[in-house]
Amino acid sequence: MEIPRELVNTIWYMCLYSLMATPLTLSYRTSRVLNFAHGIYITVGAYVPVLISRGLNISLSPVIAILASFSVGAILAMVSHLLVFSPLIRRRATPVTLMIASMGLWIFTKYALYAIISVLQKAWMTPLTYTNPNIDVPYSILFMGVDINARFILTILLAALVLTSLALFLTKTKTGMAIRAIADNPELAQLTGISREKTLLITWAISGGIAALGGFAWSIFAYVSPETGDNLILQVFACSVIGGLISLPITLIGAAIISSTENLLIVFLNRYFGVELSFRPFLSFLILLLTILIRPPAGAGGGLPYRYRFPRHIFRFLRRGEGNV
Amino acid sequence: MSAQLPRLLVFLVIGIVIGAAASYAYVNSTVGPTINELNSRIASLQEQVNLLNQTVEYKIGVTLPLTGQLQDVGQQWKTVVDIAFEDLNKEMQRYKIRAKFTPVILDDKTTDTQALTNIQTFHQAGIKVVIGPAASFQVKAVSRYVNDNKIVIVSPSSTAPTLAIPGDFIYRTVGSDAGQAKALAALVKSQGISKVIVFHRNDEYGVAFEEFFEKEFKALGGTSIGISYDTTLEDYASEVAQLSARAKREGVEGIVIITFDTDGVNILSHASKDPYLATLKWFSSEGIHGAMGLLEDPIASFIQKTNLLGTRPLFKENPLLHEFAARYKAIRGHDPPVFSANLYDAVILAGWAIIRAERYDGEAIRNALVEVAKTYYGVSGLTMFDENGDKLFQDYSVWTVKPVNGKYEYADVGSYSGGTITLD
Numbered sequence: 001m002e003i004p005r006e007l008v009n010t011i012w013y014m015c016l017y018s019l020m021a022t023p024l025t026l027s028y029r030t031s032r033v034l035n036f037a038h039g040i041y042i043t044v045g046a047y048v049p050v051l052i053s054r055g056l057n058i059s060l061s062p063v064i065a066i067l068a069s070f071s072v073g074a075i076l077a078m079v080s081h082l083l084v085f086s087p088l089i090r091r092r093a094t095p096v097t098l099m100i101a102s103m104g105l106w107i108f109t110k111y112a113l114y115a116i117i118s119v120l121q122k123a124w125m126t127p128l129t130y131t132n133p134n135i136d137v138p139y140s141i142l143f144m145g146v147d148i149n150a151r152f153i154l155t156i157l158l159a160a161l162v163l164t165s166l167a168l169f170l171t172k173t174k175t176g177m178a179i180r181a182i183a184d185n186p187e188l189a190q191l192t193g194i195s196r197e198k199t200l201l202i203t204w205a206i207s208g209g210i211a212a213l214g215g216f217a218w219s220i221f222a223y224v225s226p227e228t229g230d231n232l233i234l235q236v237f238a239c240s241v242i243g244g245l246i247s248l249p250i251t252l253i254g255a256a257i258i259s260s261t262e263n264l265l266i267v268f269l270n271r272y273f274g275v276e277l278s279f280r281p282f283l284s285f286l287i288l289l290l291t292i293l294i295r296p297p298a299g300a301g302g303g304l305p306y307r308y309r310f311p312r313h314i315f316r317f318l319r320r321g322e323g324n325v
Numbered sequence: 326m327s328a329q330l331p332r333l334l335v336f337l338v339i340g341i342v343i344g345a346a347a348s349y350a351y352v353n354s355t356v357g358p359t360i361n362e363l364n365s366r367i368a369s370l371q372e373q374v375n376l377l378n379q380t381v382e383y384k385i386g387v388t389l390p391l392t393g394q395l396q397d398v399g400q401q402w403k404t405v406v407d408i409a410f411e412d413l414n415k416e417m418q419r420y421k422i423r424a425k426f427t428p429v430i431l432d433d434k435t436t437d438t439q440a441l442t443n444i445q446t447f448h449q450a451g452i453k454v455v456i457g458p459a460a461s462f463q464v465k466a467v468s469r470y471v472n473d474n475k476i477v478i479v480s481p482s483s484t485a486p487t488l489a490i491p492g493d494f495i496y497r498t499v500g501s502d503a504g505q506a507k508a509l510a511a512l513v514k515s516q517g518i519s520k521v522i523v524f525h526r527n528d529e530y531g532v533a534f535e536e537f538f539e540k541e542f543k544a545l546g547g548t549s550i551g552i553s554y555d556t557t558l559e560d561y562a563s564e565v566a567q568l569s570a571r572a573k574r575e576g577v578e579g580i581v582i583i584t585f586d587t588d589g590v591n592i593l594s595h596a597s598k599d600p601y602l603a604t605l606k607w608f609s610s611e612g613i614h615g616a617m618g619l620l621e622d623p624i625a626s627f628i629q630k631t632n633l634l635g636t637r638p639l640f641k642e643n644p645l646l647h648e649f650a651a652r653y654k655a656i657r658g659h660d661p662p663v664f665s666a667n668l669y670d671a672v673i674l675a676g677w678a679i680i681r682a683e684r685y686d687g688e689a690i691r692n693a694l695v696e697v698a699k700t701y702y703g704v705s706g707l708t709m710f711d712e713n714g715d716k717l718f719q720d721y722s723v724w725t726v727k728p729v730n731g732k733y734e735y736a737d738v739g740s741y742s743g744g745t746i747t748l749d
Contacts (some may be wrong), residue, residue: 005565005566005569005570005599006563006566006570007567009563010337012562013562094624114392121400125657125658127400127617129392129396129397129400130397130587130590130616130617130618131617131618132584132618139597139623140598147600149598179669221560221562222560222562222591222594223587223590223591223594224620225396225587226392226714227392227393227559228559231558231559232559259352262563263562263563263566266567267562267563267566267567267570270567271570272479276527276553277552277553277554277563277564277567278527278553278554278555279555280555280558280563280564281557281558282556288428306544
């Protein structure tokens with residue numbers, strides 16, 4: 001039995017965008033920094049297994065690749081916070097200043113990555129500007145007589161595990177609750193003894209790490225280049241904006257909406273209305289624009305953070321997303 | 326008498342002074358320069374002799390796609406540029422010409438805006454000859470600027486027939502795709518395929534190629550359906566899924582891809598996951614040739630399964646090409662990618678055009694370039710230009726990817742000549 005390719009791609013993209021967009025929402029919600037360097041964490045996460053497997057000329061275990069990507073992404077995000085955002089926040093920089101600083105960080109780290117890749121490419125005599133890692137995961141496995149793409153299954157499992165762990169962390173652990181407290185009301189949280197600086201550092205580590213895992217997942221799906229994160233960042237922002245830049249569950253719904261648009265809606269329009277496939281990115285950005293106009297994200301249209309309201313009895317689980325997760 | 330003596334003496338002195346001045350002027354005008362003038366002229370001549378003995382440095386601009394969609398082959402082309410400049414300077418020494426050529430290489434990121442910025446930068450630096458840009462849409466983007474400012478550009482890889490315009494400052498050391506579309510159509514028909522989908526880039530190169538291919542394939546009795554894709558995307562999984570669905574609906578026998586290297590690799594990587602697409606025959610233009618991704622699984626295995634064949638501009642029997650390829654392989658460890666021969670010849674032609682030009686300006690260099698190309702036989706064969714500034718004599722080879730000693734390598738397995746495909 002063959003699963004329609006469009007459905008496979010929709011689910012695959014949903015997992016990828018979930019891993020990439022959720023940390024953006026988390027970092028903005030907690031630190032109020034609209035981080036344009038977020039794409040770099042994705043790119044770095046994608047390149048870590050590439051550099052390890054190509055450099056050592058080995059077939060890398062997926063567990064090691066995942067741990068390595070997460071670690072490097074987390075470290076990079078923490079360093080970004082310590083060297084760039086934290087000093088500016090202490091000086092009471094405005095959100096616009098922080099956003100501009102993140103753009104500078106983005107450009108700096110991107111070209112630093114280019115320089116590193118260029119040097120390694122020459123030293124190792126192997127192309128690294130458009131490549132993928134050598135991961136010890138087969139392309140397909142036979143399961144009950146059905147040919148299944150093993151990397152597709154790995155991506156689903158990774159996304160489910162990471163997002164479930166994140167939800168449990170934020171709701172069941174002291175540190176997670178501290179993160180939510182800082183996100184909701186930093187002054188009050190500090191009065192209760194929560195260290196804002198330490199909490200922000202942990203938040204950045206988690207955000208950078210999970211974004212890097214999104215990059216790893218991308219590297220086993222398609223090819224990786226130093227532009228990978230940049231080329232995906234607008235779709236990632238679209239998912240987060242649908243989530244109002246504060247709600248993690250709604251960000252997941254945003255991921256589902258964007259991935260469905262790119263893989264199912266365009267198919268429908270192409271097959272029945274003759275719309276060219278070239279219009280695929282236009283549809284994603286149309287949704288982004290409509291979301292900004294109809295349901296502006298946090299802080300935009302009025303000053304107060306936007307709260308999603310859902311009928312209690314229908315979306316009880318989503319009410320936990322009302323600024324709480 | 327004694328009273329008139331003083332007056333006579335005054336007239337005498339005045340007469341002597343006037344006479345002396347007149348004599349001085351007469352002597353200078355008829356006899357020649359003075360010692361000081363002679364010395365000054367000698368110094369000026371010495372300076373000119375010194376200048377003649379000095380090596381003049383000429384800068385040639387090179388705009389390469391070191392990043393972006395052509396980055397895979399762009400990085401490899403940089404090695405070709407280095408080899409070409411080394412050989413050009415060696416030729417200058419061999420013929421005792423006191424000239425040295427230095428490349429000024431800038432990355433154009435495979436974008437039209439950066440290509441234009443690079444040309445403007447070269448212009449500001451006084452450079453009159455530029456090698457590149459690589460892609461047809463980039464050449465189109467810079468065409469007005471180079472024509473207005475008389476900057477000669479020599480592109481080794483822009484092939485869109487829509488850019489074949491006479492009288493401009495754009496020269497291409499490769500034949501236009503009007504010829505390659507004919508070759509590719511002949512190749513597809515020779516494999517017994519009558520109905521194909523042409524999956525092509527939605528840009529100057531892809532659209533023009535598809536139009537010409539459709540015309541040529543129809544002339545051979547075939548049918549083709551064109552599907553374009555956006556060139557700015559990071560991934561084409563959705564597009565490939567649609568390609569598969571459409572191929573099934575239309576009952577096509579083959580797929581022809583008109584891509585660059587990075588998007589082509591992405592497309593083939595997704596195609597390799599589709600069981601239906603693996604049952605069709607695949608063909609390609611030259612755009613994807615040289616991409617390293619084709620030499621690794623799963624794409625390499627997919628190519629074997631579908632017997633993917635492509636065409637590319639190449640005169641594969643040329644001994645100069647073999648010599649160049651061996652030198653390139655010694656540096657990079659693999660054969661040179663597509664357009665390497667054309668790029669090499671572009672550099673050599675540009676250098677000799679500067680030497681042959683009466684003066685260092687765009688018009689003189691352009692005229693000299695045409696003359697030099699008439700008699701130059703290079704790595705890509707005869708380099709003569711047609712009236713549009715495109716390579717007049719262009720041969721095509723048939724390429725594929727083959728397993729060799731446990732690894733995959735690019736291989737040229739045939740050629741196109743006189744309307745016929747001959748496979749080895």
